[in-house]
Amino acid sequence: MRTIWKYPLAHGYQEVVMPEGATLLHVALQGDQITLWAEVTPEQPTQEVYIHVIGTDHVVLSGADYIGTVQQGRFVWHVYEDHP
Numbered sequence: 001m002r003t004i005w006k007y008p009l010a011h012g013y014q015e016v017v018m019p020e021g022a023t024l025l026h027v028a029l030q031g032d033q034i035t036l037w038a039e040v041t042p043e044q045p046t047q048e049v050y051i052h053v054i055g056t057d058h059v060v061l062s063g064a065d066y067i068g069t070v071q072q073g074r075f076v077w078h079v080y081e082d083h084p
Contacts, residue, residue, distance in 0.1 A: 002041050009034040009079065013052050019044035027068035027079045034070050034077060050082040 004025065007016050011034075019040040026037045034053060052061055056076050064080035071077075 002039050005040050007036045009053050011053050015048040016051050017046050020047045024067050029070055052080045052082050053077050
């Protein structure tokens with residue numbers, strides 16, 4: 001059975017633990033918190049997913065996949081999934 005879970009994100013590079021095979025759906029602000037939503041199968045073993053939240057004009061990691069952009073006040077954050 002698949003369901004949607006949310007994951008709060010910080011600025012910068014981070015490891016997010018979620019069930020294997022998760023589909024990253026959307027990123028947005030929830031209140032003042034940058035949040036990622038993913039469709040998951042909770043029964044699956046977990047894995048680390050590598051997320052990079054960067055500001056405009058910052059370097060995008062080679063091979064990273066774009067997830068979305070969030071505007072937070074005067075700041076604009078771009079969210080990528082990295083595949084190290």
